[in-house]
Amino acid sequence: MGHVSTKPYVDLSRAEWSALRERTPLPLTAAEVEELRGLGDVIDLDEVRDVYLPLSRLLNLHVGATHGLRSALNTFLDRDGDETDGTPFVIGIAGSVAVGKSTVARLLKALLARWPEHPRVELVTTDGFLFPKAELERRGLMSRKGFPESYDRRALTRFVADVKAGKPEVTGPVYSHLIYDIVPDERLTVHRPDILIVEGLNVLQPALPGKDGRTRLAVADYFDFSVYVDARTDDIERWYLDRFRKLRATAFQNPRSYFHKYTAVSEEEALDYARNTWRTINRPNLEQNIAPTRGRATLQLHKGPDHKVERLSLRKL
Numbered sequence: 001m002g003h004v005s006t007k008p009y010v011d012l013s014r015a016e017w018s019a020l021r022e023r024t025p026l027p028l029t030a031a032e033v034e035e036l037r038g039l040g041d042v043i044d045l046d047e048v049r050d051v052y053l054p055l056s057r058l059l060n061l062h063v064g065a066t067h068g069l070r071s072a073l074n075t076f077l078d079r080d081g082d083e084t085d086g087t088p089f090v091i092g093i094a095g096s097v098a099v100g101k102s103t104v105a106r107l108l109k110a111l112l113a114r115w116p117e118h119p120r121v122e123l124v125t126t127d128g129f130l131f132p133k134a135e136l137e138r139r140g141l142m143s144r145k146g147f148p149e150s151y152d153r154r155a156l157t158r159f160v161a162d163v164k165a166g167k168p169e170v171t172g173p174v175y176s177h178l179i180y181d182i183v184p185d186e187r188l189t190v191h192r193p194d195i196l197i198v199e200g201l202n203v204l205q206p207a208l209p210g211k212d213g214r215t216r217l218a219v220a221d222y223f224d225f226s227v228y229v230d231a232r233t234d235d236i237e238r239w240y241l242d243r244f245r246k247l248r249a250t251a252f253q254n255p256r257s258y259f260h261k262y263t264a265v266s267e268e269e270a271l272d273y274a275r276n277t278w279r280t281i282n283r284p285n286l287e288q289n290i291a292p293t294r295g296r297a298t299l300q301l302h303k304g305p306d307h308k309v310e311r312l313s314l315r316k317l
């Protein structure tokens with residue numbers, strides 16, 4: 001017998017991974033990819049073909065296998081499927097601020113919805129579960145936005161648990177980058193999707209211990225598959241600052257934008273603010289909270305300096 005690696009991950013180069021696409025057809029056009037791309041992200045058809053099509057094929061296999069397991073459970077329970085019918089397959093997507101999670105999530109949503117077995121794919125971002133600005137101020141958490149404690153974790157976990165339990169209609173709060181706050185009169189509604197994608201900085205965090213020492217469940221306990229979007233911290237910082245520069249020329253121009261004030265000062269002054277936010281909030285959150293959860297993901301995508309995925313690590317144990 002040859003050497004047996006006990007590492008939980010199998011590491012694949014981009015070329016090795018892209019060969020696993022088999023005959024999965026490319027269902028998106030260049031124009032559709034363009035529409036899904038976030039500000040500053042580089043995702044073209046090559047990237048979709050080489051990286052995201054094999055992932056969509058792997059996920060399709062996982063969905064099928066999970067259905068098989070559920071029907072085995074139903075046979076065991078002798079309940080004719082009522083326990084697990086309509087249970088969606090739940091995917092978590094984690095990573096730093098500005099690493100490009102939302103582009104990965106939107107792309108997967110579009111690709112997965114093209115499979116006839118699971119056409120209804122819903123996407124929620126965890127920013128909706130941040131405490132409203134007034135509550136963050138009351139708790140002294142305005143400089144900890146994005147840290148685990150700045151979210152209503154109980155509400156997020158309940159939301160995903162309700163969707164997974166097959167509730168016909170589940171609603172959740174909505175965050176706006178424009179006003180930098182939860183939108184008071186807006187809710188999003190999810191109707192029994194085949195697949196639910198949950199994207200956010202902290203989705204792989206383990207549960208906090210309950211007050212009485214009992215174990216609680218975290219949102220990650222409901223995931224059937226998870227992806228960690230990984231890159232070097234220096235690259236992510238550059239993407240964050242580049243995006244801030246672009247937002248200053250676009251979204252911040254809106255007088256209602258919370259960041260509108262940074263259009264009135266010089267670019268250098270505005271960038272000083274962004275550098276400071278990166279150094280005091282987003283980088284410490286990455287280092288202390290987000291990166292340590294990387295080893296919990298089913299798949300790690302390792303991006304190079306140009307946003308292109310260079311290597312992948314897939315959980316095998």
Ligand SMILES: Nc1ncnc2c1ncn2[C@@H]1O[C@H](COP(=O)(O)OP(=O)(O)O)[C@@H](O)[C@H]1O
Nearest residue numbers: 038039096097098099100101102103177178251
């Ligand atoms: N201040 C802002 N104003 C408007 N849009 C923003 C602002 N900050 C971030 N965004 C947008 O919000 C989305 C999510 O960003 P983020 O949470 O940093 O995650 P990621 O870059 O990993 O997708 C991105 O599409 C980004 O362009």
Ligand SMILES: CC(C)(COP(=O)(O)O)[C@@H](O)C(=O)NCCC(=O)O
Nearest residue numbers: 097125126127145146200201277281
């Ligand atoms: C809204 C966020 C906390 C991220 O949300 P999430 O990933 O949970 O959907 C983040 O993008 C943010 O606004 N951070 C605050 C610090 C900053 O302005 O960069």
